[in-house]
Amino acid sequence: MKFDNSLRLLKQAKKLIPSAAQTYSKSYKYFCEGAAPAFLSRGIGSHVWDVDDNEFVDFVLSLGAVTVGYNHPGVNKSIIKQMESGISFSLSHRLELELAEKIIRIIPCAEMVRFVKNGSDATSAAVRLSRAYTGREIIACCGYHGYQDWYIASTNRNRGVPKAIGKLTKKFKYNNINSLLTLFDRYPQQIAAVIMEPIGLEPPKDNFLQKVKDLAHKNGALIIFDEIVTGFRLSLGGAQEYYNVTPDLATFGKGIANGMPLSLVTGASDIMKLIDEGAFISMTFGGETLSIASALATISLFEQKESFQHIWTLGQKWIHSVNNLIAEKNLSSDVRTAGLAPHSGIVFKNINGIDSSDWLSLFQQECILKGVLTLGINNFCLMHTENDLEKYIEGVNAGLTRVALAKQQGSPDLFLKGNKIRPVFKRN
Ligand SMILES: Cc1ncc(COP(=O)(O)O)c(C=O)c1O
Secondary structure, X not given: OOOHHHHHHHHHHHHHOHHHOOOHHHOOOOOOOOOOOOOEEEEEEOEEEEOOOOEEEEOOHHHHOOOOOEOOHHHHHHHHHHXXXXXXXXXXXXXXXXXXXXXXXXXXXXXXXXXXXXXXXXXXXXXXXXXXXXXXXXXXXXXXXXXXXXXXXXXXXXXXXXXXXXOOEEEOOOOOHHHHHHHHHHXXXXXXXXXXXXXXXXXXXOOHHHHHHHHHHHOOOEEEEEEOOOOOOOOOOHHHHHHOOOOOEEEEOHXXXXXXXXXXXXXXXXXXXXXXXXXXXXXXXOOOHHHHHHHHHHHHHHOOHHHHHHHHHHHHHHHHHHHHHHHHOOOOOOXXXXXXXXXXXXXXXXXXXXXXXXXXXHHHHXXXXXXXXXXXXXXXOOOOOHHHHHHHHXXXXXXXXXXXXXXXXXXXXXXXXOOOOOOOOOOO
């Protein structure tokens, strides 16, 4: 497999675009530079082609934004139909109302909804609303919530963020209710909201989500579910529907419009209506109609019962096959599968004292050689087929075979043909 065109464009892009990408995790830092594509040119269904015309089955899917598949005829038709009568308007468009009605029907906590563009817009809006509603300032968070000051202040990528803002965001640990209890003890009557990803790769244990909700309410704080990843992935109503725990506010993004830029903040109307009472949330493109048309078409497809069945079945088969391969190659103490079927993944430990990212790099390199694009965390779409899954398993087989050999011989470096993956930060 050759990546000459990718590498030529990458060299040029590095001079013009920081990270040579608009999203860190779509950049060469996440795909072994030199042994992986850096630029894609087109996609059909679950397959993409890079600028060297290499074909891949895509299990990254624009970091989970493409939930139906690339270039889906039905979704395309809705977008094109709308495009023929205009994109952004000077007043509201009736499609905004149509989508609002649909969202309120399908998401348990939704009584009112506001459309924005990125996940970061939605989480920041929810945080602002919680502060306006409670008159408090501190936010307790758990997960990744985007690039805005309030959240990124709490990470080590916080250059340019005033220190005062960082003091208002406190982290707690997933599946550790005591870590949240400690925050409420330390900051009595000061926490406006607890915002969390309801599930990452680890499922909630011991009724964790309900316990967080109860603890937040007992202390006069709101609970916000950041469903940017989980929305339209576990079930149409998100993790809140799947786990039957309804938050006060929720944010959805990524997968709701099959790759078109749309996200939303939704929740109880007594909180949401503060947008009309001084909690300012507004943007020029919030009501842009192509994304809204795409969301309506996407939701219609996911309303069909077999859609979620398809995603769950693919994930279950993947977990089963990969667990077998891990056992077969005697890697059970080094590698594991994690997550619920629709959002599962492969997790490497540090092996031989060598960082897990180095092993993931080798795994990814071998998958790419087999025509499989992966970051180790699975995103499935409606257009993935059984053949795609088989191809993925072949890639995993090749990747784990190489990892086992490299472990035996001492280091993944012996087999790496490109640069290692260098994540901007590891999620916690
Ligand atoms: C859980 C979660 N929240 C918020 C965001 C931020 O979304 P965006 O990158 O669209 O601003 C992300 C992005 O990956 C996310 O995974």
